[in-house]
Amino acid sequence: MQWGNVGVPPKLSYLLGLSKKLPEGISFFRPVEIPATQRSNTRFMTTLTHHEQQTTQDALQLNGTDYIEFYVGNARQASYFYRMAMGFSLIAYAGPETGRRDRASYVLQQGKIRFVLTTPLKPDNEVAEHIHLHGDGVRDVALWVDDARLAWKEATRRGARSVQEPCEIADEHGSVKMAAIAIYGDTIHTFVERKNYHGAFLPGYKARAEDTLARPTGLLYVDHVVGNVGWNEMNRWVDFYASVMGFSLYQHFDDKDISTEYSALMSKVMANGNGRVKFPLNEPAEGRRKSQIEEYLEFHHGPGVQHIALASNDILHTVSRLQKQGIEFLRVPHSYYAALQARTGRIDEPVEELEKLGILVDRDDEGYMLQIFTRPVEDRPTLFFEIIQRKGSRSFGKGNFKALFEAIEREQGERGNL
Numbered sequence: 001m002q003w004g005n006v007g008v009p010p011k012l013s014y015l016l017g018l019s020k021k022l023p024e025g026i027s028f029f030r031p032v033e034i035p036a037t038q039r040s041n042t043r044f045m046t047t048l049t050h051h052e053q054q055t056t057q058d059a060l061q062l063n064g065t066d067y068i069e070f071y072v073g074n075a076r077q078a079s080y081f082y083r084m085a086m087g088f089s090l091i092a093y094a095g096p097e098t099g100r101r102d103r104a105s106y107v108l109q110q111g112k113i114r115f116v117l118t119t120p121l122k123p124d125n126e127v128a129e130h131i132h133l134h135g136d137g138v139r140d141v142a143l144w145v146d147d148a149r150l151a152w153k154e155a156t157r158r159g160a161r162s163v164q165e166p167c168e169i170a171d172e173h174g175s176v177k178m179a180a181i182a183i184y185g186d187t188i189h190t191f192v193e194r195k196n197y198h199g200a201f202l203p204g205y206k207a208r209a210e211d212t213l214a215r216p217t218g219l220l221y222v223d224h225v226v227g228n229v230g231w232n233e234m235n236r237w238v239d240f241y242a243s244v245m246g247f248s249l250y251q252h253f254d255d256k257d258i259s260t261e262y263s264a265l266m267s268k269v270m271a272n273g274n275g276r277v278k279f280p281l282n283e284p285a286e287g288r289r290k291s292q293i294e295e296y297l298e299f300h301h302g303p304g305v306q307h308i309a310l311a312s313n314d315i316l317h318t319v320s321r322l323q324k325q326g327i328e329f330l331r332v333p334h335s336y337y338a339a340l341q342a343r344t345g346r347i348d349e350p351v352e353e354l355e356k357l358g359i360l361v362d363r364d365d366e367g368y369m370l371q372i373f374t375r376p377v378e379d380r381p382t383l384f385f386e387i388i389q390r391k392g393s394r395s396f397g398k399g400n401f402k403a404l405f406e407a408i409e410r411e412q413g414e415r416g417n418l
């Protein structure tokens with residue numbers, strides 16, 4: 001089905017790639033002065049209590065992540081990687097065969113995680129321009145909402161820049177309401193309201209039968225999505241998520257937490273009211289050598305999504321499958337595991353197993369968590385994935401930062417970027 005046949009307003013063409021992206025140097029964010037009465041949202045505290053989280057205003061009524069769309073140079077081949085190596089199943093498709101002329105999109109699903117891989121079919125559309133500038137990477141962190149118009153209206157009223165006014169699209173399976181706002185770099189949030197839709201993904205996409213290529217790895221849902229922003233821009237984006245999106249500060253880390261002998265970064269984690277959407281934001285900090293965030297900004301040509309954390313409830317199984325299927329992970333030295341239990345106390349998993357796979361562990365006062373990071377999944381040192389299993393802990397692995405960043409720096413050095 002062609003989008004043009006289902007009553008799509010012209011501005012939807014931005015999302016569909018018919019219009020151009022903003023010129024370089026144009027800010028996506030109109031700074032907003034936060035009235036003192038609203039500043040309670042931006043209290044800088046290490047962790048919000050459960051009660052504080054429950055009572056946080058969630059003006060946009062976000063239910064969680066709806067999908068993450070990547071713009072890639074060759075979606076057919078990328079989908080093979082995400083199915084055969086990462087374990088996703090192809091569930092829907094839109095392209096020339098379904099009446100779309102300028103791009104093709106493959107929709108992949110595993111657990112509740114939905115990735116859309118979109119590739120341009122022409123050299124002069126915004127998908128092609130995005131890839132030319134940024135390489136393969138994330139364009140859209142779409143959010144599932146009860147009311148797309150309300151979310152867009154609230155966000156734009158509070159200062160977000162609109163990239164898509166609310167619109168409704170429909171096919172024989174029902175209708176979906178969508179709207180979108182700009183965030184850091186060339187990245188956007190699309191608000192998706194799908195309570196009246198029963199198709200495979202969105203109107204215009206054709207469902208695919210069972211995927212016989214897919215090799216599932218036990219990935220369940222998106223735990224968090226991390227953005228890298230420029231020098232001294234972290235607090236501006238923290239304010240954006242607080243004042244525009246109604247998020248609260250969940251955790252923060254300064255360069256004392258996240259520095260090695262050579263490089264440093266600062267990070268704050270913003271979360272929505274129900275805690276289902278968590279967006280850490282990183283900025284580079286001064287160090288003796290180039291920060292990993294600077295390396296990202298250089299190769300991505302500006303701010304963008306740095307990593308996506310995907311949750312498993314059996315990380316030993318998930319990581320062992322992923323490794324067998326060709327996913328490469330960062331490794332930390334043996335000394336990390338020799339000192340592990342002294343730091344974390346008793347854990348359920350055998351340390352030898354964790355070391356064999358390279359899984360890291362961190363504990364806080366609520367429990368512990370296990371995590372591991374892939375190497376970048378493109379030739380540019382930009383986007384990578386984290387695999388995470390939480391056992392009570394709501395932390396982001398502060399105790400692992402030093403070991404981890406030393407591992408990243410070893411690789412940065414090998415690329416000649418340290």
Ligand code: FE2
Nearest residue numbers: 226309386396
């Ligand atoms: Fe993470």
